[in-house]
Amino acid sequence: MSIHSVKRSQCHLAWDxxxxxxxRVKSGDTVSFDCLDASNGQITPTTATSALAALDIATLDQVNGPIYIETAQPGDTLQVDILDVVTAEWGWTGVLPGFGLLADEFPEPYLKIWDLPAGAHHAWFDKMKGIKVPLRPFAGxxxxxxxxxxPHSTIPPYRTGGNVDTKFLTKGTTLYLPVEVEGALFSTGDGHATQGDGEVCGSAxxxxMKITVRLSVVKNKPYVKTPHFSTHKGVDDPNGYYCTTGVGPDIREAARDAVRHMIRTLGAEHGLSSEEAYVLCSVAADLRMHEVVDMPNYVIGLMMPKSIFGHKSD
Known part of the structure; x- marks a missing residue:
């Protein structure tokens, strides 16, 4: 299969x-993206907090692409195998006025610049206080x-993906996206060195970031109507997780959709009745708030441990 490259300058500011x-690539081709950070290069390792007042909000959260995948048609699923994720050696976390879960309580800007040495597995939050965080890079x-x-803003997430800000989309994970237009038109960006569930202050x-993915058209997963993903072994469970999501402006309804999508998936992939699948969701799966700050939509995931499947009876 062919390998393609996308430059930092090949980006856009809306899903359109x-x-x-x-x-234009063939199904199964690999594409490497060289992406600026979510500030579109406005923030650098030497930026001071005072400079945030001049930040051009309209140019935030650009994405690189779009990529047309041959044979992709509405109703298909785009399988995105995340092959590699490499961060720069620095990063930033900011409190931007108007953004975040507590935006009304934190009206003043704040900026932290992080040191991210190549190959490091942790980053220091504060050496003097002994606080460091594990690195888990992914594209938001x-x-x-x-x-x-x-045009549709790149700030919120959608049923077709977008700013899903889900920390499990790391190297080795496979993401599934519903195709709604010919060619799918895939884009990516918003590199994160790490993030907690929810991204509560509005930034990770x-x-x-340099991101390498393999893009494949799948014809046999018509039940994928929102982003689904499958994590690899060892990611919070011995065999990883399969996750379905709900995306929308109401948290409860997004949670209900995540469960509905898992019920359909369990029926299609494991032959369970709706009642059996519903019960299994209750006893084995975990609801997670993946994204809660990029309005108007939330991302709620239902994560099913893959370790419960494939056992032989005694």
Whole structure:
């Protein structure tokens, strides 16, 4: 299969199915993206907190692409195998006025610059106080174009992906996205060195990033109507997780959708009745608040441990 490259300058600021693709690739091809951070290069390792007042909010959360995948048609699923994720050697976390779960309580800007040495597994939050955090790099933005015409902001997540800000989309994870337009039109960006569930202050450790993915068209997963993902072994469970999501402006309804999507998935992939699947969701799966700050939509995931499947009876 072919390998393709996308430059930092090959980016856009809205999900729009009328944008001309920068590449046309075959199903199964690999694409490497060189992405700026979510500030679109406005924040650097020498930026001071005072400079945030001049930040151009309209240019935040750009994504690189779009990529047209041959044979992708509405109703198909785009399988995104995340092959590699490499951060820059620095990053930033900021409190930006108007952003975050407690935006009304934190109106003043704040900026922290992080040191991210190559190959490091942790980053110091405060050496003097003995606080460091594990690094778990991933791209916050991964998505395909919506069927609805016109530009759609890259700030919120959608049923087709976008700013899902889900910390499990690390190297080795496979993401599944519903295709709504011919060619899918995949884009990615918003590099994160690490993030907690929810991204409560509105930013993770934001960083420039190189992301390599394999893009494949799947014809036999019509039940994928929102982002699904499958983590690899050892990610919070011996065999990893399969996760379905609900995406929308109401947290409870997004949670209900995440469960509905898992019920359909368990029926299609494991032959369970709806009642059996519903009960299994209750006793084995975990609801997670993946994204709660990029309005108007939330991302709620239902994570099913893969270790419960494939056992032989005694």
């Amino acid at each position: 199915n009328s944008i001309t693709p920068i590449l 933005e991964m998505g395909v174009a919506l069927r609805e015409k016109g 450790i934001e960083t420039p």
